[in-house]
Amino acid sequence: MTRFSTKLVHSDDPLNRVPDVVSPINVATTFRYPTDPNELHAVADLPDGRYPEDQLIYSRLAHPNGEKVEAIFDSILGQPSVIYSSGLAAFYALITKFNPKRVAIGPCYHGCKKILDIHTRNFGLVQLSYSEEDLDKLQAGDLIHIETPVNPLGTSKDIKWFAEKAHSKGALLSVDSTFAPVPLQDPFLFGADIVLHSATKYFGGHSDLLAGVLAVKSGEEIKKDLIDDRMYLGTNIGNFEAYLLLRSLRSYDLRILKQSSSAEKVVKFLDSNKDRFKVLQKITHSSLQQEPFVKEQLPNGFGAVFSIFVDSKETAKYLPSKLKYFHHATSLGGVESLIEWRAVTDPYADKSLLRVSIGTEDPQDLIEDLEQALLSFN
Ligand SMILES: Cc1ncc(COP(=O)(O)O)c(C=O)c1O
Numbered sequence: 001m002t003r004f005s006t007k008l009v010h011s012d013d014p015l016n017r018v019p020d021v022v023s024p025i026n027v028a029t030t031f032r033y034p035t036d037p038n039e040l041h042a043v044a045d046l047p048d049g050r051y052p053e054d055q056l057i058y059s060r061l062a063h064p065n066g067e068k069v070e071a072i073f074d075s076i077l078g079q080p081s082v083i084y085s086s087g088l089a090a091f092y093a094l095i096t097k098f099n100p101k102r103v104a105i106g107p108c109y110h111g112c113k114k115i116l117d118i119h120t121r122n123f124g125l126v127q128l129s130y131s132e133e134d135l136d137k138l139q140a141g142d143l144i145h146i147e148t149p150v151n152p153l154g155t156s157k158d159i160k161w162f163a164e165k166a167h168s169k170g171a172l173l174s175v176d177s178t179f180a181p182v183p184l185q186d187p188f189l190f191g192a193d194i195v196l197h198s199a200t201k202y203f204g205g206h207s208d209l210l211a212g213v214l215a216v217k218s219g220e221e222i223k224k225d226l227i228d229d230r231m232y233l234g235t236n237i238g239n240f241e242a243y244l245l246l247r248s249l250r251s252y253d254l255r256i257l258k259q260s261s262s263a264e265k266v267v268k269f270l271d272s273n274k275d276r277f278k279v280l281q282k283i284t285h286s287s288l289q290q291e292p293f294v295k296e297q298l299p300n301g302f303g304a305v306f307s308i309f310v311d312s313k314e315t316a317k318y319l320p321s322k323l324k325y326f327h328h329a330t331s332l333g334g335v336e337s338l339i340e341w342r343a344v345t346d347p348y349a350d351k352s353l354l355r356v357s358i359g360t361e362d363p364q365d366l367i368e369d370l371e372q373a374l375l376s377f378n
Contacts, residue, residue: 004076004183005253011075012068012246025243026064031056050224061231065242069211072249076182077195077215080223082230083242087178087198089235090212091115094174094194096233097226100143104128104135108147108176109198110346130162140170147176148187148297152342152355153284154179154306158293163191178202178333180286180303183253184260190297193217199245201333202304205255209244211237255335255360260301262363263287266356267306269367277374279319281352282309304358305332307342313351315377316341320354322373325361332357337366 002010018024033040034055043049051057056064066083073081084090088111095103095115103116105127119125128134130144138144144166148157159175166173174194175187181202187195197203199211216222230236237245267285274280285306286294310316319339320328326339337359342349358366 002075007075008072008249008252012071015064015068015071017064023065023068023243023246025240027239028063029059029239031058048224050228059239060234060236061227062236063239063242065239065246066237069237069242069245069249072246073213073215077188077213078182078186079188079195079215079217080219081213081215082223082226083199083237083245084212084214084230085235085237085241086210087196087200087212088112088115089233090196090198090214091176093226093229093233093235094196094214095119095143097222097229098141098143098172098194100125100141100171102126102128102138102142104130104138104142104144104171106130106146107150107153107348108145109151109178110348112145112147112176113348135165135169138166138169138171142169142171143174144171145174145176147179148185149179149286149303149305151179152305152307152340152346152349152353154286154303154355155284155289156180156286156291156294156297158291159187159190159192159297160293163193166193167191179305180298181256183300184256184303185298188215188217194219201331202256202259203249203252203333204245205248205252205334206244207331207334207336209241209248211241211245256304257301258360259304259333259358262360262366263304263306263358264302265363266358266366266370267302270308270370273371277378279311279315279377280308280374281311283307284309305355307353307355309350309352310354311352313343316343316352316354319373319377322376323369325365325369326356335360337361 070083091112163173172193175192176196178198195215197213199213264287286302326337330345338357340355342353342355343351
């Protein structure tokens with residue numbers, strides 16, 4: 001059995017095209033056809049109208065480093081996976097392929113909601129809440145979409161509960177696992193049908209690329225359809241981004257495990273010192289949840305994003321400027337710690353909320369930095 005960190009370094013070995021240990025940056029958009037005319041076929045004559053998977057044609061369909069990245073995701077996510085130009089492109093692909101008439105959705109990354117709003121506007125898609133009454137309205141072919149841990153709170157939802165609800169209606173469950181990617185959480189083990197990630201975050205890990213991935217349970221055939229759709233939606237990952245993501249995946253497990261353990265330490269410090277900070281009202285993170293399902297879903301560590309609520313919108317606006325080691329910026333999952341007054345980008349965010357993403361710095365430095373910033377308001 002090949003283990004997790006080995007998969008990150010070697011799952012794409014069968015796709016090596018050159019002796020270079022590091023796959024070269026490949027910028028070609030188009031690839032020469034076979035020189036032997038006997039190997040040439042009209043696409044309409046091919047089974048399913050599809051080219052053989054190993055034949056590179058045009059980079060909107062596939063390119064060498066994109067295929068390598070996909071081989072790694074197939075292996076670490078454990079189900080057929082398709083890579084996209086962003087997390088939202090992956091969510092758009094999911095909605096386009098499965099074409100649900102009703103989607104039950106709750107608090108989540110606002111961009112996913114905005115995509116559903118486009119489908120509601122254009123096609124009359126019905127959006128439902130997670131209330132029992134609404135979930136009862138789901139029919140076969142519909143979708144429940146959850147995000148766990150959820151953006152921006154970093155708290156967990158019970159995947160098994162939602163999977164049972166969805167399946168009892170013949171609907172599907174999709175889980176956005178961006179905030180706790182494998183090996184922290186594997187939603188397939190708890191009944192998810194589709195798993196989505198913004199690979200821009202932890203998998204990329206260096207705040208220098210946009211990417212997304214969809215993995216579909218037993219989805220060998222669905223993967224082919226998704227790749228066909230992706231070709232015509234024009235949402236394949238770019239050549240250079242695929243190179244960067246491949247580089248990032250090699251060291252991904254070292255980053256995620258450190259970020260996870262550092263975040264737990266920082267949250268623990270803030271929670272146990274809450275009374276010392278006049279402006280600190282509340283901290284939200286899976287590590288502070290008491291429900292037994294949380295630890296079961298996150299057996300190898302919690303996500304590295306949490307939120308703090310402070311006493312006012314003004315404090316939330318000023319606090320980031322007091323910090324030395326946290327950039328005040330959106331996004332998460334990179335090696336550098338970030339803090340965000342979430343109201344800047346999220347129209348649904350509470351205005352006293354600051355979202356914190358823990359990077360790979362020494363956690364003690366991060367604790368001391370947050371401590372001095374919070375104490376400055378006493
Ligand atoms: C939970 C979650 N899902 C999806 C996305 C969208 O990903 P991307 O920015 O790669 O399109 C984000 C972005 O922040 C996110 O936080």
